[in-house]
Amino acid sequence: MPSYTFRCEDCGNFTLFFKSMSGNKSTAECPDCHSLSSRVYFAPNLHKLSRAVSSRIEKGMEPQRMTHAELGAKPAKKKKVNRPWQVG
Ligand SMILES: [Zn+2]
Numbered sequence: 001m002p003s004y005t006f007r008c009e010d011c012g013n014f015t016l017f018f019k020s021m022s023g024n025k026s027t028a029e030c031p032d033c034h035s036l037s038s039r040v041y042f043a044p045n046l047h048k049l050s051r052a053v054s055s056r057i058e059k060g061m062e063p064q065r066m067t068h069a070e071l072g073a074k075p076a077k078k079k080k081v082n083r084p085w086q087v088g
Pocket residue numbers: 008009010011012030031032033034035
């Protein structure tokens with residue numbers, strides 16, 4: 001069950017649990033004041049890192065949203081070589 005942390009401007013951070021990872025979970029309603037809160041991204045196992053390193057990772061963890069056009073075309077699949085002597 002995935003859990004995501006969100007930050008409410010008034011109440012602070014809160015964590016919600018979801019049944020699946022599908023769907024857009026970049027925002028959620030605060031359980032206390034019902035205002036729209038944006039998601040906070042954390043790097044895993046940060047307790048092993050120094051505070052300076054972990055904060056830099058957290059700032060860089062926000063994923064970039066890209067369209068298919070921005071990502072570019074998929075690489076062409078390899079052409080199937082015809083080998084009649086090969087089984088399968
Ligand atoms: Zn709130």
